[in-house]
Amino acid sequence: MELKKVxxxxxxxxxxxxxxxxxxxxxxxxxxxxxxxxYPEEVYNYLKSTGDFSDFEENSLYLDLDQLVRWGxxxxxxxxxxxxxxxxxxxxxxxYQPTPYTIEFERLLIEMENRNESFGGALERxxxxxxxxxxxxxxxxVIKEEAISDEKASHLWDDLQNYFRQIVESTSGYIAYIxxxxxxxxxxxxxxLAYKDRFTRYLREFIRAMQSTSEQIKSLLVxxxxxxxxxxxxxxxxxxxxxxxxxxxxxxxxxAFVEYIERWRTLQKWFRSSQSFSxxxxxxxxxxxxxxxxxxxxxxxxxxxxxxxxRSRREEYLxxxxxxxxxxxxxxxxxxxxxxFGMDHTRHYYIDQNPTxxxxxxxxxxxxxxxxxxxxxxxxxxxxxPGAVIDRSEKRKIARExxxxxxxxxxxxxxxxxxxxxxxxxxxEIIEPIVRQIFLSWxxxxxxxxxxxxxxxxxxxxKVIMKEDRIVLRSVDGDLDMPNVTFExxxxxxxxxxx
Numbered sequence: 001m002e003l004k005k006v007x008x009x010x011x012x013x014x015x016x017x018x019x020x021x022x023x024x025x026x027x028x029x030x031x032x033x034x035x036x037x038x039y040p041e042e043v044y045n046y047l048k049s050t051g052d053f054s055d056f057e058e059n060s061l062y063l064d065l066d067q068l069v070r071w072g073x074x075x076x077x078x079x080x081x082x083x084x085x086x087x088x089x090x091x092x093x094x095x096y097q098p099t100p101y102t103i104e105f106e107r108l109l110i111e112m113e114n115r116n117e118s119f120g121g122a123l124e125r126x127x128x129x130x131x132x133x134x135x136x137x138x139x140x141x142v143i144k145e146e147a148i149s150d151e152k153a154s155h156l157w158d159d160l161q162n163y164f165r166q167i168v169e170s171t172s173g174y175i176a177y178i179x180x181x182x183x184x185x186x187x188x189x190x191x192x193l194a195y196k197d198r199f200t201r202y203l204r205e206f207i208r209a210m211q212s213t214s215e216q217i218k219s220l221l222v223x224x225x226x227x228x229x230x231x232x233x234x235x236x237x238x239x240x241x242x243x244x245x246x247x248x249x250x251x252x253x254x255x256a257f258v259e260y261i262e263r264w265r266t267l268q269k270w271f272r273s274s275q276s277f278s279x280x281x282x283x284x285x286x287x288x289x290x291x292x293x294x295x296x297x298x299x300x301x302x303x304x305x306x307x308x309x310x311r312s313r314r315e316e317y318l319x320x321x322x323x324x325x326x327x328x329x330x331x332x333x334x335x336x337x338x339x340x341f342g343m344d345h346t347r348h349y350y351i352d353q354n355p356t357x358x359x360x361x362x363x364x365x366x367x368x369x370x371x372x373x374x375x376x377x378x379x380x381x382x383x384x385x386p387g388a389v390i391d392r393s394e395k396r397k398i399a400r401e402x403x404x405x406x407x408x409x410x411x412x413x414x415x416x417x418x419x420x421x422x423x424x425x426x427x428x429e430i431i432e433p434i435v436r437q438i439f440l441s442w443x444x445x446x447x448x449x450x451x452x453x454x455x456x457x458x459x460x461x462x463k464v465i466m467k468e469d470r471i472v473l474r475s476v477d478g479d480l481d482m483p484n485v486t487f488e489x490x491x492x493x494x495x496x497x498x499x
Contacts, residue, residue, distance in 0.1 A: 008072045008101035019056075019064055022047060024073060027098040028106035033259075034161075034168045035266045037077060037095040037281075040065060065096060073102045127167050128213040134160045135220040142228050153235035157260075164267055171285050203293050207286060214282050217271050222468050226261055233260045410434055411458060423487040426471045433477050443485060453490065461490040 011020035026046045030038055044061050047053040068074045076094040098106075138156060140146045148156070237256045273280040279287075320340060327333050355366040374380065413435040417423050425439070445454040446464035453463045467484040 006101070008099065009105065010071050011068060011073055012105070016064070019047075019053070019060075020068060020073075022050065022053065023061075023064060023068065024098065024102055024106060025110075027074070027096070028103060028110075031098055031103055033262050033266050034165055035269075036097050036168060038097075039095055043096075065094075069096075072099055075099055126209075127163055127170070128210055128217070130163045131160065131167065132213050132217050132220070134163065135217060135224070138232070139220055139224060142224055142232055148235075150235045150239035153232060154239035157232075157236045160267075161263065164270070168270070171281075200293055200296055203289050207289055210282070210286065214271060219470075221268050221272055222470070225468070226264065229260075229264060233257055236260065407458075410438060414438065414458070418489070421489040423489075425473055425482075425485050428473065430474050430476065433475055436473065436475055436480070439485070439487070442487065463488040463490055 011017060011024065014020055023043055026043055027038060030036075030042075040058075040061060043065075044056075044058050047056050047061070065074060065076075069076055074096045075098075076096055079093045079095060134156065137146075138160065141148055141153065141156070233256075237253055237260070240256070241253075270281045273283060320336075323336065324333055327336065353369060353371065355369055374382070413432050414423070417428050417431065417435070419427075423439075431439075442454060442456065442462060443464055443466075446452045451463075452465070453461060456462055465486040465488060467486070469484045470481060471484045473480045473482055
C-alpha cells in the first residue's frame with residue numbers, strides 16, 4: 001500500500017493557520033447548510049464579523065484562497081457571466097468549493113455527528129420529483145389545509161433536507177466530474193464512441209425532467225415565504241427538543257430557528273435566482289449539462305472528420321503507391337511525383353487581388369497585374385490624397401427626424417400604460433414589443449442598483465419594484481413569463497400620466 005503525503009492537512013500547522021482554519025471553518029459551515037460554492041466576498045464579510053480579523057484586508061484573503069487551492073483544500077470555479085463592476089472585469093471572478101479532504105478534516109476537528117458525506121457523480125431525475133412532492137405536502141401543511149403532528153412535521157422536514165442534500169451532492173460531484181481533465185481526455189479516445197449516444201441520451205432525459213419539475217418547484221417556493229414557515233419550524237423544533245429517539249438538540253429555539261431559516265434560504269437560492277447573483281444553481285446545472293452535450297457533439301464530430309480524412313488519404317496513398325510501382329523508369333517517377341506533390345524548395349507569393357472569379361482559369365491564362373510593395377520601415381507612411389468635403393447635413397437632418405419620431409412613439413407607448421405615476425405590469429392587457437423591450441432594459445439597469453432606482457433615457461427617475469409572484473406579459477409577437485414588476489415615477493421630466 002502506497003502512502004502519499006497529505007498536503008491538504010498543511011493548513012493546520014502553517015504559519016498563518018488561524019486565518020486558514022477560520023476560512024475553511026466557514027466553508028464547512030456552509031457545506032453543512034448545503035451551500036457548496038462560496039464567493040470571496042461572503043468569506044470576507046464573515047471574517048470581519050467575527051471580530052478576530054477586524055484589520056484583515058481583502059487582498060490578503062485572495063492570497064490565502066490561492067494558497068488553499070494549491071494545497072488542495074479548495075476547488076475554484078470561474079464565473080463565465082458578464083461582469084457587474086470594473087473591478088470584476090479586471091480580475092477573474094471565482095467561486096470556491098471545499099474538497100472532501102477539507103470537509104472530513106473539519107468534521108473531525110469540531111467533533112460533529114457521524115455523517116458520511118461524499119461527492120457523487122450521477123444525476124438522478126427522480127430526486128427532483130421527490131422534492132416537488134414533499135414541497136406540495138409542505139404547502140398543504142403551511143396554508144392550514146392539513147393539520148399534522150409535531151413528529152410528522154419533523155419527519156417531513158428531514159425528508160426534504162435529505163433529498164435536497166442528495167441533489168446537491170450528486171449534482172456538485174457531477175459538475176466536477178464533467179469538468180475534469182480526465183473526462184476531457186477520455187472523450188478523445190476511440191472507446192468513447194461506444195457509449196456517447198447513451199451518455200447524451202441520459203443527459204437530455206435529465207434536462208427534460210429537471211426543466212419540467214424545477215419550474216413547479218419554483219412556484220411552490222414563491223408561495224412558501226419565511227414568514228409562512230414560522231409555525232412549521234416551531235413544530236419541527238418542538239419535536240426535536242423532546243429527544244424521543246435521539247439525544248435532544250442543544251440549540252435554543254432562537255438558534256434553531258436561525259438554522260432552519262438558513263437551510264430554507266439555501267433551498268430557495270438553489271432553485272430560484274436572486275438579485276445578488278443572476279443565476280440559481282439549478283439554472284447553472286442546466287447550462288453545464290447543455291454545455292456537456294455540446295462538447296460531446298463537437299468531440300464526436302471532430303473524431304469522425306479525422307477518421308474520414310485518414311481513410312480518404314490512406315486510399316490515395318495506396319493508389320499512388322500502386323501507380324509508382326507500375327512505372328518503368330526513374331524519370332517517369334519524377335514526373336509523377338512533381339504532379340502529385342509539387343516542386344520542392346519553391347517560394348510562393350500571395351496577393352489579395354484576384355484577376356478573375358473563375359476557379360478553373362489557369363494562371364497563365366490571366367492578364368499580368370501590377371502589385372505595389374510597401375517598404376518594411378517603421379517610418380513609412382502611405383501618402384493620402386486630399387478628398388473633397390461632402391455636405392451631409394441633409395442626411396443628418398433626416399436621420400435626426402426619424403430618431404425623434406421613434407422616441408416620440410416610444411414615449412407615447414409608455415404613457416398609455418401609466419396610471420397615477422405607476423406602471424403595473426400585471427394590469428397591462430397587451431403591450432407593444434418596443435415598449436416591452438424598454439421595460440426589460442429598465443429592469444436590467446435596476447438589478448445593478450442597490451435602491452432599484454434608475455435614470456431612464458427619457459429624463460426621468462424610476463423606481464423598479466420587484467414582487468414575489470409571476471405574471472404573463474402578453475404582446476402581439478408572443479407571451480413572456482416574468483416576475484411581477486411595478487414602475488414608480490419619482491421625477492417626471494419627459495412622460496406624463498395618461499388619463
